[in-house]
Amino acid sequence: MATLASSVKADVDKALSERSPTAPWAKFFLATAALLTLFTCYRFYQHATAFTYGLDFFSPEFQKYWMSLLYSELSIEVLFGVGAGLYLWATRDRNLDKIKPGEELRRYMVMMSLLLAFGVIFYIVASIYTESDAAWHQITIRDTDFTPTHIGLFYFGVPCFILASFVAFMYARTRIPQFANKLSLPFALLVAGPFMIMPNLGLNEWGHTFFYAEELFAAPIHWGFVALGWSAFAAGGLIVQVLTRVVQLTRLMSVDKAASAA
Amino acid sequence: MTAAVPNDTAVTTTAEQRRSYLQFDMLIIPLVVLLFMGIFSFHFALLVGDWDYWIDWRDRRWWPLVTPLAITVLPAVFGYLLWDKLRLPLGGTLTIFCLSLAAWISRYLNFHLLANFPMDMVFPSSYVGLGLLLDCMLLLTRSWFFTGLIGAFLVGLLIYPMNWPILAQYHVPVEMDGILMTVADVFGFEYVRTSIPEYLRIIEQSTLRTFGEAVTPLTAVFAGFINIINYWFWIWIGSLGVKAIWIRKIV
Numbered sequence: 299m300a301t302l303a304s305s306v307k308a309d310v311d312k313a314l315s316e317r318s319p320t321a322p323w324a325k326f327f328l329a330t331a332a333l334l335t336l337f338t339c340y341r342f343y344q345h346a347t348a349f350t351y352g353l354d355f356f357s358p359e360f361q362k363y364w365m366s367l368l369y370s371e372l373s374i375e376v377l378f379g380v381g382a383g384l385y386l387w388a389t390r391d392r393n394l395d396k397i398k399p400g401e402e403l404r405r406y407m408v409m410m411s412l413l414l415a416f417g418v419i420f421y422i423v424a425s426i427y428t429e430s431d432a433a434w435h436q437i438t439i440r441d442t443d444f445t446p447t448h449i450g451l452f453y454f455g456v457p458c459f460i461l462a463s464f465v466a467f468m469y470a471r472t473r474i475p476q477f478a479n480k481l482s483l484p485f486a487l488l489v490a491g492p493f494m495i496m497p498n499l500g501l502n503e504w505g506h507t508f509f510y511a512e513e514l515f516a517a518p519i520h521w522g523f524v525a526l527g528w529s530a531f532a533a534g535g536l537i538v539q540v541l542t543r544v545v546q547l548t549r550l551m552s553v554d555k556a557a558s559a560a
Numbered sequence: 561m562t563a564a565v566p567n568d569t570a571v572t573t574t575a576e577q578r579r580s581y582l583q584f585d586m587l588i589i590p591l592v593v594l595l596f597m598g599i600f601s602f603h604f605a606l607l608v609g610d611w612d613y614w615i616d617w618r619d620r621r622w623w624p625l626v627t628p629l630a631i632t633v634l635p636a637v638f639g640y641l642l643w644d645k646l647r648l649p650l651g652g653t654l655t656i657f658c659l660s661l662a663a664w665i666s667r668y669l670n671f672h673l674l675a676n677f678p679m680d681m682v683f684p685s686s687y688v689g690l691g692l693l694l695d696c697m698l699l700l701t702r703s704w705f706f707t708g709l710i711g712a713f714l715v716g717l718l719i720y721p722m723n724w725p726i727l728a729q730y731h732v733p734v735e736m737d738g739i740l741m742t743v744a745d746v747f748g749f750e751y752v753r754t755s756i757p758e759y760l761r762i763i764e765q766s767t768l769r770t771f772g773e774a775v776t777p778l779t780a781v782f783a784g785f786i787n788i789i790n791y792w793f794w795i796w797i798g799s800l801g802v803k804a805i806w807i808r809k810i811v
Contacts, residue, residue, distance in 0.1 A: 318576040321583050345674065399570035403580060410587040417594035421662070425601035429666040432605060432613065433675040436753040483805040513754055515609030516626070524606045530599045534641035534802040537588065542804065547570045548580045 319404035326411045330418055333458075337422050340454065343367075344430075344446055352446035353438060368449045375457045382465050390472035397475060403547045405473050406540060412469055416462035420492075423455035424527070435513030443503040456495055463489045476543055484535030491529020498522045596658035600634050601666065604659055612663070613671065615681050615730050616748035620720070620776040625783045628716040631656065631687055632787055633794050635694050640704075640798030649699040652691030660688055681747045685723045690715045704795050712791035716784030720776055 344352075351359035391397065397405075431447040438445070444453075467489045470477035477485070505519040571577045604612065607630040611623045639651020663684035671682040697711030698704075730744040741749075 318571060318579050319583075320579075321587055341669075348674075399568040403570040407583055407587065410584065410591070414587055414591045414594075417591045417598070421594040421598040421601075424598035425605075425662040425666050426669060428602055429605055430670045430674060432609065433670040433677075436613075437675050439754060480806040480808060481810060483807055484801075484803075486810065515605055515613070516607055516611065520606045524603055527599060527602045527606075530595060531637050531797060531801040533592075533595055534638065534645075534798070535804050537592075537641075538645060538802055539804040539806075541584070541588075544580070544584055548577050549569050550571065550574065550577055551569055 319400055319407060321407040321411050323411075326415065329415055333415065333419060337419075337427075337455075340450055341426075344450055348434070348446040355442035355444070364446055364449055365444065368444055368453055371449075371454045372457075375454075375461065379457075379461050379464065382461070383468060386465070386468040386472050394473075394475045394478055399547050402475065403544070405469075406544060406547070409466055409470050409474060410540065412462070412466035416459060416466055419455070419459040419462050420530075423451065423459055427451045427455040432513070432515045435515075440506065440513075443507070452496075452499055456492070456499075460489075460492050460496070463492055476539075482536060482539055484532035484539065487529045487532040488536060491526045491532075494526050494529075495523060498526060593654075593658060596634065596638065596655050597662040600655055600659040601662040603633060604630055604663075612685055613667075613682055614748065614753075615683075615727075616742075616744040618685065618723070618727060618744070621779055624716075624720045624776065624779045625786075627685075627687075628690075628719050628783045628787045629790050631659075631690065631719075632694075632712055632715055632791050634659075635691055636791050636794030637798040637801055639694070639698065640795055641802045643698060644799070645802060649695045651698075652694035653688065654691070656687050656691035660684060660686075677751055678747075681751060685719075686726060687719070687722075689722050690718065693718070704792070708788050708791040708795065712787045713784040715791075716782075716787035717780045719783070720780055 347363050351357070351363040354360055427447075427450055431445075431451050434445065434447040467485055470482075470485065472478065501522055502519060506513075510517065510519050571580060608627050611617045611619075611626055617623065634655040635652035638655055639649075642648040642651045642654070667682045667684060668679065671677045672679050693714055694707060694711045697714075698707045701707055701710070727744075730747075731742050733740055734743055734746060735741075736746055736749070
């Protein structure tokens with residue numbers, strides 16, 4: 299009898315566990331594969347055309363191969379950002395107080411998937427694309443702010459991770475009760491820091507144009523970027539906020555406690 | 561947009577609970593590793609940068625001073641998170657390993673494949689031992705104070721000796737065009753870069769060149785001393801970073 303009961307319980311457990319929410323892995327891997335393809339293609343393009351058509355801003359080839367790319371990517375980024383923002387706002391959950399715990403847990407998983415996609419872009423841009431610019435400026439002298447590596451780093455890579463962090467933040471604000479009720483300071487810092495890199499770019503380019511033509515990467519003119527990068531130190535606070543709620547959502551209640559709560 | 565936070569639980573069995581935990585492990589662990597690789601690379605590139613990019617920049621005056629100050633930041637900040645919240649003494653080893661991995665990928669893709677510098681000239685220095693040292697000190701003392709006092713001091717002190725076996729071959733003297741220089745200097749002169757001559761002129765000013773054999777140990781002890789305070793400061797920043805602060809509005 300006891301064996302039968304435990305067997306039934308195991309079957310019920312299995313059936314229930316199969317219904318428990320999971321992260322949207324298929325969509326995540328598809329999006330990551332698309333992003334990796336995009337960044338790799340950009341890199342091949344840079345390799346093939348930077349040294350042939352990307353050295354002289356005033357040449358017609360530069361306008362054709364690089365400036366047209368700049369205008370295209372900026373337009374797509376603006377359209378994507380506005381579109382994603384509008385979509386997330388228009389489809390926001392207006393009944394967050396009625397949300398079921400399972401659904402809330404699933405939404406946390408979606409938010410973390412979005413942050414993981416942000417992490418992929420952030421690594422590629424902050425490491426590979428940034429140091430690509432370092433290597434480039436050691437072997438060429440700039441005659442424009444829009445060098446081939448800048449067009450990749452500042453006008454493609456940085457906007458991409460700003461958009462990724464913005465989408466994750468908007469998702470949380472419009473779909474997860476805890477983040478809709480209050481503003482998470484660590485999350486806000488994680489989004490604001492990368493965003494402020496773009497205005498700081500003004501100082502960087504202004505400085506390089508007027509008083510600092512060479513490119514020592516550790517030079518003081520670049521320290522504004524470092525300070526903004528440090529905003530990512532708030533990631534720990536965000537993880538604490540997420541895990542605290544996840545622990546609440548996944549705690550096991552004893553039968554007696556559940557009955558008394560009911 | 562105000563909504564009450566529901567208080568129910570989303571799981572009813574231990575199997576469901578484990579499954580949920582696994583989902584979050586699979587999301588958070590790669591995210592943390594990628595963030596460490598990205599943040600540390602960015603931070604290190606813009607504070608140490610050239611001193612680590614080029615073999616002829618790894619001098620005995622600035623490289624052993626600038627590097628420990630920059631390399632201690634993430635082990636301290638995220639070491640606080642990993643130790644205080646998860647009791648994992650991994651802050652130093654994990655963050656510095658992530659930096660090293662990202663640095664090798666970047667040097668190969670950017671400095672070697674894109675800019676055509678030989679890997680012999682642009683390989684990253686070895687730092688993982690410093691992270692191990694910090695973590696072991698934390699595990700043994702269980703104290704931020706003593707980890708800073710002993711561990712962070714040793715980080716400053718040992719950067720040069722830990723890399724000495726790799727650097728020694730580049731410091732062999734050679735004569736080129738009647739001038740005595742090191743193998744690393746020859747790399748620097750053969751591969752012209754946009755900013756290197758200024759640096760060669762300003763390095764080793766004042767009496768350092770005539771200061772006997774003591775330049776490197778002197779710099780190392782000074783770096784160790786500053787790094788103690790540096791570590792304590794960034795531990796404090798780390799303690800702020802893990803605060804789960806909620807606010808009603810920004811302004």
